[in-house]
Amino acid sequence: MSNLKASSEELARLVVESRVKLNLLMEERAHLTETRNELQARYNANPLPELANKVAEMEATYVDLMAKADQIAAEQKDREAGAIQLLSTGRPHLVAEMLTRLVSKPKLADRIIDDRNEAFARNLIKYGSFRAHAYYWTDTVRSLWPAGKTLIGWLIAGEFLKKWSGS
Missing domain, CATH: 1.10.287 (Helix Hairpins)
Structure with missing residues (x-):
């Protein structure tokens, strides 16, 4: 709120x-x-x-x-x-907020979402709806990349361990 x-x-x-x-x-x-x-x-x-x-x-x-x-x-x-x-x-971006909460620490996620919503309000007035939404989603996707790299690493390591252990 x-x-x-x-x-x-x-x-x-x-x-x-x-x-x-x-x-x-x-x-x-x-x-x-x-x-x-x-x-x-x-x-x-x-x-x-x-x-x-x-x-x-x-x-x-x-x-x-x-x-x-x-x-x-x-x-x-x-x-x-x-x-x-x-x-x-x-809240204009529930899916983006959900993704942020999924990959971030709880305290940090609230701050990130607050910052994004403030930027969204400024961009909405300054640039209009389309660009404000585009900036919001661009920032969200950029923040998901590090978590995605970690997940890919875990999946590769899991496959390696399966082959190594003979399962």
Whole structure:
């Protein structure tokens, strides 16, 4: 339960950070809107060719920034919704946890699983569901390799002992 609480706290921290970044982007968007309106007003009062070029340039920048802000906001909203849904369901990788407990010492297994779940929560927000799951399983498989080598060694030794003893 502590790993779920830690993951939830990490998720909350990442959500706050992303909202702060989004707020800064929205402030920049508001500043550009204000500048555009100022330039538009100047242009309407005194239509100089230089000012017209500046207004057109600012308009293009404004449109690009608005599209980028909308895209970032939509992506962040999707990530937050997916992360909250996945984390609220409890433990996302029961098979991976079982394999870790099978090959690790009990105290160490709890720590490993907690670390993986925290990393999963961070990766879920940062990269999305597919990559977060891929990283989780990659780490699990990497940790199984030493135990697999030991098991193979035992099997080979067992076969050798059978042949040597004549069984």
